[in-house]
Amino acid sequence: MAGQHARVMRMLEYFASRPAGQEEPLWLPELWNECGYEDVLERKEGEIRVDPADFLQKHLRYLLELSLQHGPARETDLDKSMIYCALPRYSAAWDYDHSGGIQSGTFLRFMILLPLLKRMDVNILYLLPVTRPSDLNRKGDLGSPYAVYSLYELDPKLHDPLLDEMNGLTLDEELATLVEACHLLGMKVVFDFIPRVSARDNSFLAEHPEWFYWIDTRALEGFRPPEIEGLDFFTECTPDKLETVYASPETRRFLTFFRRPPHELNPDLWNELKERSRLTGEPLLRLAEAEMGVTTAPAHSDWINDVQPIWTDVAFFRLFEDPSPLVLPYLSEDQAPYALFDTIKCNLYPGSKPNESLWEMLTEAAAFQMRTYGIDGFRIDIGHTLPVPLLQDIFRTIRGHAPDAILISEDLFNRNHREAARTGYNVMLGSGWNVMSDIRIERLRDYVQELPELQLHVFACSETADTPRITSRGGKPLSRLMTVFNYFLPNGIPYLTTGMEVFEEQPLNCGLADNTDGADIPRAFFNTMKINWLSPATLLPLLEELGQIKRRYVSLLQPANFYMPDAQDQILIYSYYAGDELFCACFNLNPEEESILRTRRIGPGLSRTELLLESDAGELRTDGDGEEIYVMRPYQAALLMIRLVPKIREEGEESIEQFQEYRHEADRCLA
Structure with missing residues (x-):
């Protein structure tokens, strides 16, 4: 175990050796204080003022304690995964000194967020580009992280001045320490690799x-x-x-x-x-x-x-x-x-x-990042435009370092899943971002029905770093509804863009599915911005509940058990069925009006409905005819567990056996 946390221990020992009060105190969002630091110098409107060395010493000890619960990252089960997408310079940006400006996030300060990610059940951290960007022709005041000056250098802004006196520490080692900390908490780390443009x-x-x-x-x-x-x-x-x-x-x-x-x-x-x-x-x-x-x-x-x-x-690049x-x-x-x-x-x-020297450089750059930082895979930017032999060379090199590497295709369409899988990818961005830019029951139903047949996993998401925020489309209720919607999709990996957990509305970029009419607004890809970490409302309690439910029913929530009942009015339903259990995810897509869900219409002969989760408070009751109904509020999601209980069949009532036949016939039609 000692070798697995050597870098974190070295950083902990450095902060433990720093005399109290040597550095200027820092203001931090109180939400970041997962370690329970108590020696707060001052509290003010959702922030705490702390001694940096003392706080970081406590925080790093807490990370090591958490590692005893989670253990080092091992082989990743994509069926049980959650991806968090972050841009460290933005995700951990804050007015740390209350000067009125925003200081860049760093690798060290992003480490403060890791316990929050564990609360959200994250086991894959996907880092947007952290390589050195060019200073020429840059967009905004920062420049795009995708305008890569070098694949072999990191962005110097990601160095933390609190580490200036740590002997021999390089920026490469600061990043490697962040990766090590993620591994200790059971999280794999995936980089954005940029082989098509520079x-x-x-x-x-x-x-x-x-x-x-x-x-x-x-x-x-x-x-x-x-x-x-x-x-x-x-x-x-x-x-x-x-x-x-x-x-x-x-x-x-x-x-x-x-x-x-x-x-x-x-x-x-x-x-x-x-x-x-x-x-x-x-x-x-x-x-x-x-x-x-x-x-x-x-x-x-x-x-x-x-x-x-x-x-x-x-x-x-001219390939x-x-x-x-x-x-x-x-x-x-x-x-x-x-x-x-x-x-x-x-x-x-x-x-x-082929431009052979260029191909060799790109392959070696991927190997360099794997061995230098100890990462676990890549999202290949614009990878679907690369010549397949080059892509396969890069993949062979990556798998030489990590045989079970996570390899993510940027392909924007589910229809290309077979080609992506043949090429060697095991995850794909897919179509969700597009479908969920125009939320209608028919579009979502068509999208969900194709998921069980995919040959690799896709991002289950309503926003990405390249799209507007889901909260900007329908406020917090829609954001909560779509979080539940994306959590249990067959072959879908729930995916959070940094800031979504606090209902952030400002985008990182709007290159896809833009809803701004081309407005010249600040975007975190190009401008100095910070996340609204002081938001009084967060998705954290909902995400914790979702994680608990997924773990409880993991054996049921498999593509082979997937079943999609008919929609009811504006309520979209998808389900998993095995034995006498019917897990139902129900979504009222009407933004303004309540809708009535009749549980017996999900499948005949049903009984004993248990309400597992609500994104907002609905009402489960019986109507005047004694039929069980659930009244769903606008933009509300609910998870139900319905037990199939044998009983004497009344005239005109279908039995459980008939329901099973009905379900299998539906499966054949979908196939």
């Missing part, structure tokens, strides 16, 4: 300009992908569309913007600029723009006629030296390398000459 200005440009696409700087203003007349909005670039795309005058004009890499255009000048950048610290990309008139091409969507704006801060043979007939012989709808999707349009 910041337009990055650490690779000097030695490998051929890894990127280049354009004339005069084309930068107003740069955007061509709009293709005759094709619909948001059209996938399938091979039958290629002729239309390349016949377009807009495409022909777009292709003229691209240039050869600068080391091919003028090798001597490029070498001079590299040396100048090394000596003066001037960004090499700025020198190339000023002296050579070229710059890396901003990235854009791979979907035709997508209204999404271009990504001005990132550039695509092949040549275009796909399918598009060669449409190109002139002197065409410079370019990025377009088809060349972006290297999974469908691979060239014949």
Whole structure:
């Protein structure tokens, strides 16, 4: 056990050695005080003021005590999992000194949140990018975490100044300590790995300009992908569309913007600029723009006629030296390398000459992160556009370090589950985020019915880091309802975006399912922001109850037992049935009116209803005819356990055996 907590113990010993009062006190949200720290200097409106070293010493001891209950992370059962998605610089951001500003979260301060995550039954922590971002072309005041300057360096803002005097401690070790603490609490840690794009200005440009696409700087203003007349909005670039795309005058004009890499255009000048950048610290990309008139091409969507704006801060890696043979007939012989709808999707349009040195770097970068930080897997950003051989190389390397690694596909559609599973993924983002952006009974029913047949697990979520918050769509009642809805879905892993537990309404990003009409609002991906940790209401009690229920009925809540009864008015129902137990999750999707649930209509011959959980207070009673009903409030969820009790059949009443036949027939129809 000693080796498993060596880093945490070293950090604990450091804080124990710090004299009291040596550092300025910190203000923290009282919600974070899971360790029960009592020597509070001051309390004020949901915050506590503490001595940092004393508090962190107590907190780290508490983590070690908790580890005795949870043990080190072992093989992950995805059927019993809960994912928490975090961006440490945002999740743990706070006005720690009450200066009126917001100080960045750090790896150390994010460790304070780990006991809260355990209360929520989290066993997979998914960290959004923590690598060093570029300072050029950045969005907002911080810049996107996806504008990666280097895959081998961490964001220096994630260093904690409280650790400045800890001898020999590197930023890599600060992150490795966070990972170790997660493992002690039975949590696996998954990183966002970014193999398809990099910041337009990055650490690779000097030695490998051929890894990127280049354009004339005069084309930068107003740069955007061509709009293709005759094709619909948001059209996938399938091979039958290629002729239309390349016949377009807009495409022909777009292709003229691209240039050869600068080391091919003028090798001597490029070498001079590299040396100048090394000596003066001037960004090499700025020198190339000023002296050579070229710059890396901003990235854009791979979907035709997508209204999404271009990504001005990132550039695509050029994974092949040549275009796909399918598009060669449409190109002139002197065409410079370019990025377009088809060349972006290297999974469908691979060239014949892999950019081998780039592939080797990407594979080694994944190995570096695995061995340096001790993590347990990756979400592969835009991974569905990678050539399959490259993806499989990366997966082999990852599994060489962790045979049971968690590998998450960003694919946005459940329909691609077979391909994702064949490629080697075991989890997929899937369609939930889209379905739950427009909550209607028919959409949810269609979505739920396809889940038992999926060949891998999907995120069960109503929001992600790329979508608006669910609370912004329907307030706390809808947020509570959808939390229950997502907790028991077959092949679904409940997924929380950081801040959802306190009903946060400000988004991290709105790239998908935007409900802001394009408003220029602060977004945590780009701007200095903090979560409303002082919220008087939280999801924590509800999440704790849900976790207890799931553990109690884990053997029943299996895809093989899944059954979907008919909806009743605006009440959507999904169930699990085995033996004499019928577990029913019921959801009144009407935001304004009560709805009546008649339990006998879920299946004939039912009796003995037990109310397991309510997201809001409903009423279980019998009506004037003696029939059991449950009155559900607007946007209310309820979990019921209905026991099937044999009894004498009255005229016109179906028996349990007939109900079982009815249920099996429904299963056959779904199959």
